[in-house]
Amino acid sequence: MLNVAVIFGGVSCEHDISIITGVQVVNNLDDSKYSVIPIYIDKNAKWYYLPQKVSIEDVLEYEIVGKRCSMSADSKCLYTYQFGKLKKRCQIDLAILAMHGLNGEDGSVAALMQLNGISCINCPMLCSSLCLDKITFKNYLAGLSLINYLPYISYNSSDDYVNLDKKIVKSFGYPVILKPANLGSSIGIAVCNNFDDLQQNLLEVIQYDKNILVEKKLKNFVEYNIAVVKFRNEFIISSIEEPISKNQILTYSDKYLAGNKIIGMESLTRKFPAKLSSSVKKKIESWSVLLYKNLKMRGVVRFDYLFDNDEQKLYINEANTIPGSYANYLFEGMSFSDLLNGCIDNAIFESQSDNTIKYFESSVLSNVGNLGKINK
Amino acid sequence: MIEIIAFIGLLTTILILQKIHIYYFQMNRYEIKTSYKMLLSNYLIDFVIIGLIDILNYLLYINEYNTACIVIGIVAIVYKIYLFWNIKKYNYQKNKLKYTQRVLRWIGILISIYLIAILLIILLDYKYIHLSLLIFEIVNLIGITISKLIEYIYEIKYKNAAIKKLSNYPNLKVIGITGSYGKTSVKQYLYSILQNDYIVKATPMSYNTLMGVCKYINGTSLDNVNYLIVEMGAVRKGDIAKLCRLVHPDIGIITSIGNQHLDTFGSVDNIYKTKNELADYLMDNNGVVIYNINDKKCYKAWNEYNGHKIGVYVINNNSNDINYAIYCENGETNDNIYKYYKMQNNKQNLSYYDISTNKVVYLSTMLLGEHNLQNVALAVTCARLLGIDSASVVRSVASLKAVDNRLQPKIGPGGALIIMDAYNSNEFSFGAMLKVAKDIDKPIKILITPGVVDMGNEQYDINYRLAALSANIFNEIWIINKVNKYALLEGANSSNADCIIKTYDTLDKNIFSSVNELDDKFLVIFENDLPDTYK
Structure with missing residues (x-):
């Protein structure tokens, strides 16, 4: 049996959503195939080893139910604290990250897993961190210049905001959207219709992140979401959904607190599958696969698009390397556990080629001589 | 006093010879026949000397020549320690004894039998304590037999576990x-x-x-x-x-x-x-x-x-x-x-x-x-x-890469093209190497080899033939070890080719360091690395 660690929680604004995704993943993993190791990271970045069949209630009482645990940087083992000392608990063969936002989705945990030689079903660290930072992501798209994106300005808290106003007027004009660069799930997003709005909102948004992405606000648009996953050498593209918001843009409460009941992304009011023209659909699908290939992604990735009804133009909004609920609701005809099975199989498949060449024998050191003894 | 010296004599025999025995058994896949064959071919004289001293001591003890007994006992101990140092120098050079689970189990078994043996000696009034080699060999054989039995049980266990796992x-x-x-x-x-x-x-x-x-x-x-x-x-x-x-x-x-x-x-x-x-x-x-x-x-x-x-x-x-x-x-x-x-x-x-x-x-x-x-x-x-x-x-x-040490090309620190073909050579792979060497365009070609082994009766002929072929292709042949020395030497000379031949006892650091200094005019091929049996 494979020991599969499911890691969720973490020091992030999306801590709670991560718990939902984590619990969903744990409960959808096939018991007969995998022995599941749920690991919860609390808001103080402490790791806890939870019982196999974990529920939300368990996670809330993690200090009673769970056991403090830790990982090193050079072994596949999970260590638990026993009388203040670290003891080997079990070996982790494979990891599933169910973490959203900073300190998880940004590639930090993927990097730890890479160091430990544990394969992950999720994206490796490069594309994870690149996609999390909205400004870097846009810069990447600008360099790639194959995919449309909304015009943007990056703003740092140390810059003068009068200057920002001038730039906005010069390039694309009001209204604009302010987005903290490294938060997902629409947290801290604000719409500004004029300079007064901008002044007011900047103060609020800056609390989330010092770097802010300023983007043109579309007036008449629809949002489309699509997920892509790779099973071995084959891309699987989900159906496209159209989430619907009562407000202007999808807010945090729209996404996760619909009807005051936390049930995850599935509960969102939406049109599914979305009704859209075949040319737009084709574009969305091809762009998604293009990005997936170019960034060497792995596992389920959800791409969010905006479609401008006035200009009939499609823009990519963002890529979620660890989407909420693993975007399983987008894959029609595939159960959550089938999706996870496929991802796990793919991770084992891809880890074979990871193991090929890591060390190259060179004669550099033998030519250098004894550096310690250089006398001038 | 006599008993103490005799006891130390017995202990030195056990500690020194037992380590050699375990080492040789490990080298020969724990096979009694081949290990003893090799042990005797390498240490026959030492065994005979120790055995003779044992018998002499035993006779002196029985006839109560106490002083002579003590003197010879001390000489025997010094000789065994000297022997130990020599073995250390020549035999443990490349492959040290590995303390695997099996060896540890075996040592455990041996210690318990030795305790019983020593108890018996004391009960028999120290009479046989001088026959250290005999005691040692008897205990060793009993130890091997018990150890083999235990390993057999383990093997069945591992095998059944593997069969069960595969059936899943x-x-x-x-x-x-x-x-x-x-x-x-x-x-x-x-x-x-x-x-x-x-x-x-x-x-x-x-x-x-x-x-x-x-x-x-x-x-x-x-x-x-x-x-x-x-x-x-x-x-x-x-x-x-x-x-x-x-x-x-x-x-x-x-x-x-x-x-x-x-x-x-x-x-x-x-x-x-x-x-x-x-x-x-x-x-x-x-x-x-x-x-x-x-x-x-x-x-x-x-x-x-x-x-x-x-x-x-x-x-x-x-x-x-x-x-x-x-x-x-x-x-x-x-x-x-x-x-x-x-x-x-x-x-x-x-x-x-x-x-x-x-x-x-x-x-x-x-x-x-x-x-x-x-x-x-x-x-x-x-x-x-x-x-x-x-x-x-x-x-x-x-994108296929050569398996390590099988015609694996490298560039040395000095710039020479070095081809490692050191893994388990045989007539066939030696011949394949010669074809490769012939096609490579370098002014000076050097072959470093101990020849091929494990060829039964044909070993001399095969090495003779290979050396004759090599001499036509290489400018220098460095012969390592004495196993095939004469076959290679005569083979190389028979070809009348203009080829320099050097001989070395072992493949040591000096050879590697001189190869490392060669520049890009050179092709160096390491052909075959002898198994431990020949070192």
Whole structure:
């Protein structure tokens, strides 16, 4: 049996959503195939080893139910604290990250897993961190210049905001959207219709992140979401959904607190599958696969698009390397556990080629001589 | 006083000789006969001296010449310590005794028997304490026997665990590879080709015995794995059959049938039969056998086999014309042969005709040596059987890397081209190396070799012949070790070629450091590294 660690929680604004995704993943993993190791990271970045069949209630009482645990940087083992000392608990063969936002989705945990030689079903660290930072992501798209994106300005808290106003007027004009660069799930997003709005909102948004992405606000648009996953050498593209918001843009409460009941992304009011023209659909699908290939992604990735009804133009909004609920609701005809099975199989498949060449024998050191003894 | 000296004498015998014994047993795969044969050939004089001193001491003790007894006892102790230092210098140089689980268990058993033996000696009034060598050998033999029994129980345990584990994966397909040489290369190439489309596991480098494979299976996760490639090594009749009963292969590859391990097999016929045990198993279980029919004995085996079989044949395409290749392909009626055409240019290129797409597929590899083309052809044939498409095969073959120490090219610190072909050489791979060396364009070529071993009665003749061929190709031959020294020397001299010959006792640091200083005018080939038995 494979020991599969499911890691969720973490020091992030999306801590709670991560718990939902984590619990969903744990409960959808096939018991007969995998022995599941749920690991919860609390808001103080402490790791806890939870019982196999974990529920939300368990996670809330993690200090009673769970056991403090830790990982090193050079072994596949999970260590638990026993009388203040670290003891080997079990070996982790494979990891599933169910973490959203900073300190998880940004590639930090993927990097730890890479160091430990544990394969992950999720994206490796490069594309994870690149996609999390909205400004870097846009810069990447600008360099790639194959995919449309909304015009943007990056703003740092140390810059003068009068200057920002001038730039906005010069390039694309009001209204604009302010987005903290490294938060997902629409947290801290604000719409500004004029300079007064901008002044007011900047103060609020800056609390989330010092770097802010300023983007043109579309007036008449629809949002489309699509997920892509790779099973071995084959891309699987989900159906496209159209989430619907009562407000202007999808807010945090729209996404996760619909009807005051936390049930995850599935509960969102939406049109599914979305009704859209075949040319737009084709574009969305091809762009998604293009990005997936170019960034060497792995596992389920959800791409969010905006479609401008006035200009009939499609823009990519963002890529979620660890989407909420693993975007399983987008894959029609595939159960959550089938999706996870496929991802796990793919991770084992891809880890074979990871193991090929890591060390190259060179004669550099033998030519250098004894550096310690250089006398001038 | 006498008792104390005698006791120390006994302890030194036990501590010193026991370590040598365990070391030799470990080297010889824990076989009593071969280990004792080797021990006696190396230490016969020392054993006789210790034995004689023992008897002398015993007689002096019985006749109550106490002072003489003490003096001789002390001399014996000093001699044994001297012996110990010498052994340390010469024998533990390269491979130290490894304290594996088995050795630790064995030492535990020995200590308990020694305690009983010492108790008996005290009860018998110290009479036999002087017969240290005798006591030691008796205890040692009892120890080995008990240890062997325990290991046998462990082996059954491991084997059953492996069988049970494999039965949990009914969809796992197993590919067995055997042959006198080339099996590790084919295994690695096949692994590289298959891993682009499937999840594949292969037994690592030295895990090709029954216990090695069991250990690998027990310690490896086989979840989601599509193909398991098992290298099957044999030194005795029945070895391959046992491995087949363990892993149940679906496809077999027989790379070559040569004279390797003739000592333990007993006869050439036994080697032939043993390699064919894989085919026999697959015949009964409806599997496919892939033979390398460039090899004469393999061709014979292929001819005689009645089950589902494929012969892989690498043909030198002298005309350098691909139309010729297609012509041959179409003219061939026997569909049991997969043909590969070697292209006549300087690169290592192969081509084959893909019937499913009606196209000629060109393969290009960086691997050196014509035998490697055969190995690639075998791996490609197996991959084609498993439905890997040609495009994927071409890509994988282009990126194949040489197996460590098998015609593995390197650039030395000084700039010389160094080819390591140090792993387990034989007549065949030596010959392949010579072909490679001939084609490489360097003004000065050096061969560093101890010759080939494990060749039975023909060893002298084979080395003589190889040395004669080498002398025509190389400018210098550095002969290592004394095993084949005269065969190589005389062989090299017989050719009348202008070749400098140097001899060394061991392959030591000085040789490596002088090779490291050579510049890019030089080609240096390390051919064969002797097994521990000869060091």
